[in-house]
Amino acid sequence: MEPPHSRLHSLPGWPRATERLVLRPAAASDAEATWAYRRLPESSRWVTSAWNDLPDYRRSFTDPAHLRDRLVMESGGTVVGEAVVRLGDAWSQREVAHLAAGTEAELGWSLDPAAGGRGLATEAVSFLLRLCFADLGLRRVHARCFAANEPSWRLMERVGMRRESHLVAGALHRDGTWKDGYAYALLADQWRATQNA
Ligand SMILES: CC(C)(COP(=O)(O)OP(=O)(O)OC[C@H]1O[C@@H](n2cnc3c(N)ncnc32)[C@H](O)[C@@H]1OP(=O)(O)O)[C@@H](O)C(=O)NCCC(=O)NCCS
DSSP: OOOOOOTTTTSTTOSEEOSSOEEEEOOGGGHHHHHHHHTSHHHHSSSSOOOSSHHHHHHHTTOHHHHTTEEEEEETTEEEEEEEEEEEOOOOOGGGHHHHTTOEEEEEEEEOGGGTTSSHHHHHHHHHHHIIIIISOOSEEEEEEETTOHHHHHHHHHTTOEEEEEEEEEEEOTTSOEEEEEEEEEEHHHHHHHHHO
16 A cells, blocks of 8 residues: 655655665555665664564555655665654644644664665765755754664764754663663754855
8 A cells, every 4th residue: 555645755856866876755565675674683773663574564564654754765776775754843832833833854764784884874864854954844853863873873963963962761772771862953044054055
């Protein structure tokens, strides 16, 4: 089943190309290609959701809620990763909630380890920032990671996101231990200033 069109997937111009990648809305037919790296321990260790087997994983890829915020990235015609742009509301007081609605996105990413170490994730997340601020007109993007997931927070720092909080033992890992986490964010004005520099 294909997902209903989300605000993200409804943007014109898909697929979109960066210097080395092509990004497009994820589809149920991407389950096998993404499972090829998602099944690896180094891919699943720090991400929010992990699956034990392909049938289970394939089921998630037929869930519109899983697909609607998701893009896949291809390099040379091969799927090498995914990105998530989860649109949401900023925290606000009730009287102005309508002004805060739909002004933010939480970002996520996953790259096939075989494609790592070449700046492809940096290229993809830089693209996501442009998509969020220039195309979707968002005010703020944010993302979270376990503090121990250094490749992820180094990626956020490479693209100019700012560490805004350090959660001390604030995130529960599936191994049953509470771990430190980081929250990063970037405002549209700050992103624009870097584009004009
Ligand atoms: C987080 C993740 C995407 C980072 O992948 P990555 O390979 O480190 O990131 P990039 O593709 O941007 O590559 C950066 C590396 O390539 C190098 N590089 C080479 N050419 C580059 C270029 N043109 N631009 C930027 N970096 C480049 C960088 O120096 C860096 O190497 P270093 O780590 O030795 O300093 C990856 O580790 C991953 O998918 N992890 C599993 C899923 C996960 O944890 N997701 C996040 C959950 S919060």
